[in-house]
Amino acid sequence: MTEPLISFRSVSKSYGAVRALDGASFSIEAGEVVALVGDNGAGKSTLVKVMSGTVVPDTAEITVEGKPVKIHHPNDAAQLGIATVYQDLALCNNLDVVANLFLGREHHKGSLIDELAMERETIDLLAELAVKPRSLRVPIGSLSGGQRQSVAIARCLLGNPKMIILDEPTAALGLAQKQQVVELIRRLKARGLAVVLISHNLAEIFAVADRIEVLRLGRNVGSFPGDSKYTDDVVAAITGARITSSEAVA
Amino acid sequence: MTTQTVNDTALPGAAAEEAGGLRDKLRLLMRGDSASHVGVTQVLVGLAAIWIVFSLLNPNFVSPTNLTNLALQIVAVATMSIGVVLVLLIGEIDLSVGSVSGLAATVMAALNVKQGMPAFVAIGLALLCGLVVGLIHGTIIATFGVPSFVVTLAGLIGWQGLQLLIFDYTGAMNLGDPKVLALTDTFFQPWAGLVATVVIALAMGLVTRRRRARRRELGLGNRSAAFDVVRLVAFAIVVAVLILVFGINRGIPLSVLIVVGLVVLMDFIARRTLFGRRIYAVGGDAQAAERVGTNVKRVTIQIFVLASFFAALGGVLSASRLMSVSQSAGGGEVLLDAIAGVVIGGTSLFGGRGSVWSALLGALVIGSISNGMDLLALRSPVKLMITGAVLVAAVIFDAVMRRRQSR
Ligand SMILES: Nc1ncnc2c1ncn2[C@@H]1O[C@H](COP(=O)(O)OP(=O)(O)OP(=O)(O)O)[C@@H](O)[C@H]1O
Numbered sequence A: 001m002t003e004p005l006i007s008f009r010s011v012s013k014s015y016g017a018v019r020a021l022d023g024a025s026f027s028i029e030a031g032e033v034v035a036l037v038g039d040n041g042a043g044k045s046t047l048v049k050v051m052s053g054t055v056v057p058d059t060a061e062i063t064v065e066g067k068p069v070k071i072h073h074p075n076d077a078a079q080l081g082i083a084t085v086y087q088d089l090a091l092c093n094n095l096d097v098v099a100n101l102f103l104g105r106e107h108h109k110g111s112l113i114d115e116l117a118m119e120r121e122t123i124d125l126l127a128e129l130a131v132k133p134r135s136l137r138v139p140i141g142s143l144s145g146g147q148r149q150s151v152a153i154a155r156c157l158l159g160n161p162k163m164i165i166l167d168e169p170t171a172a173l174g175l176a177q178k179q180q181v182v183e184l185i186r187r188l189k190a191r192g193l194a195v196v197l198i199s200h201n202l203a204e205i206f207a208v209a210d211r212i213e214v215l216r217l218g219r220n221v222g223s224f225p226g227d228s229k230y231t232d233d234v235v236a237a238i239t240g241a242r243i244t245s246s247e248a249v250a
Numbered sequence B: 001m002t003t004q005t006v007n008d009t010a011l012p013g014a015a016a017e018e019a020g021g022l023r024d025k026l027r028l029l030m031r032g033d034s035a036s037h038v039g040v041t042q043v044l045v046g047l048a049a050i051w052i053v054f055s056l057l058n059p060n061f062v063s064p065t066n067l068t069n070l071a072l073q074i075v076a077v078a079t080m081s082i083g084v085v086l087v088l089l090i091g092e093i094d095l096s097v098g099s100v101s102g103l104a105a106t107v108m109a110a111l112n113v114k115q116g117m118p119a120f121v122a123i124g125l126a127l128l129c130g131l132v133v134g135l136i137h138g139t140i141i142a143t144f145g146v147p148s149f150v151v152t153l154a155g156l157i158g159w160q161g162l163q164l165l166i167f168d169y170t171g172a173m174n175l176g177d178p179k180v181l182a183l184t185d186t187f188f189q190p191w192a193g194l195v196a197t198v199v200i201a202l203a204m205g206l207v208t209r210r211r212r213a214r215r216r217e218l219g220l221g222n223r224s225a226a227f228d229v230v231r232l233v234a235f236a237i238v239v240a241v242l243i244l245v246f247g248i249n250r251g252i253p254l255s256v257l258i259v260v261g262l263v264v265l266m267d268f269i270a271r272r273t274l275f276g277r278r279i280y281a282v283g284g285d286a287q288a289a290e291r292v293g294t295n296v297k298r299v300t301i302q303i304f305v306l307a308s309f310f311a312a313l314g315g316v317l318s319a320s321r322l323m324s325v326s327q328s329a330g331g332g333e334v335l336l337d338a339i340a341g342v343v344i345g346g347t348s349l350f351g352g353r354g355s356v357w358s359a360l361l362g363a364l365v366i367g368s369i370s371n372g373m374d375l376l377a378l379r380s381p382v383k384l385m386i387t388g389a390v391l392v393a394a395v396i397f398d399a400v401m402r403r404r405q406s407r
């Protein structure tokens, strides 16, 4: 077995009496898409926050490419090549695609923004990801949800991350737009990126994930290949009960 | 004034739209699509309508003398409005700009007239006073997270109090220092303006050429060169006509050059610099801006400092034109005009959308209405009601545009 790209072991985090994470583990390899599933309150968001540095765990052993590291701050995570696309996207709706893509890391000469270089890079990056916004120069608020999501994902690629965490990337999208995002995730994988996908939508998970990790009450309770023949097992692991229905209850 | 330059600001952003036909371009212009590109066309159409109505009612309205007067009348409010645009862009409001302008005028007059300080020192200290006031507002708003509405409302009252306090010691002040009066009483010969216009147009042509070359180098594609040439020539012609109109009367007013220069500078900063990008980002979504590393508090403080600075400068220009400072300087309609003008000019009250040019455009609209009604000798109750109606119309327009855009 090869060394995982990034691994988190024995991660625990308590909020007062609530053990949000109780010795949970997670590891991922380059070019792998791992879905993180679990019922409400299972600890998915908390684990993601630990990975992205916004929550400091009580205990955790973290290694990146075999080397032990510490993540105490979002900047630590960014430096280690971990990027997170939050559910609320953090885009500025009044700014255009180019401005949003480079928000906070604009190309500049002195204090002048180099708009043309940014536009060139935007065109290249979006073409590579097969994202086709209606226009690069309209306010991003006027684009569709799927396109906004795509821009948010493309934006975190600019930092050249090794691993991308997507928190419910399709929650607010229609069917066609969900498909766009799923395609985009495939392309991220093809680029050799490790993708962590948080989702409540099993259909989409089976469509794109290589592996499914199930959390329950802060612990790992199952790990399954991303194949829809394991649907029942995944659902059973999520709910903690042996059931036969293949409905997504998570 | 400089109509074509305004159009100018609406176009560079059309970069990616260039493939689109004329119709798309027109639509882009009409909608004022991206954040920094206000729908300039509507404002210009409105302005044209106002001018036509007033010149039909009183032909003197479009006489060179009256147009020069109009230009001089709007300089102070337009200057203050630049600061208001910046504050609105970050999604805040500054209700103190009137009071601060009055305070700055009072400080300048007291130092110059009563203390006998040289004009430049008195003006410099008055502007410094504006900077300090803005620093106080901005720091309170950013540190305590209190609504700017309340803080600057307190400023509105408080700084007026300070102004009255100063008057307790000085009494009304007439400005006699020629250096102070020169700010609004200096006029340049038309030929100098025409030469400058040619030079500026050539410089713009060079910049455009370099930009086109760079776009080609980067493989970004260019719109047809004829378009750029026509635009530049149109710009030069419009400016030349303005200069000739000023020339028939007293010449090109220095104060108009000052305010146009400031608008061009601040518009450039807002659209092309990192600081400007932060301003739009904070106004668009302060949390998103914060997450990508913008220091929202610092931007807020900087903007309020700028707002009070421009307010103070407006106060100084106003005092210079009126040749005196009274207890009521900066009171009355000054605040309303400064804010209403900006909104009429197309900057959104809801943050993140607008252009510095709306300061000048809006002041021009409000100034034209006020000037025209004066020519018709309308009574001030009627003037107030009409100005109010225009403001409401502009705000409704803003809200409707916003709804259309969010669809
Ligand atoms: N900041 C907090 N303070 C207190 N308790 C918290 C906090 N954050 C999470 N918890 C608790 O930790 C547990 C795990 O929460 P978490 O948000 O990680 O679950 P989740 O798997 O993301 O659930 P969901 O599917 O609802 O998003 C829950 O019981 C939750 O109430």
Ligand SMILES: [Mg+2]
Pocket (backbone or CB within 6 Å): A044, A045, A046
């Ligand atoms: Mg969650």
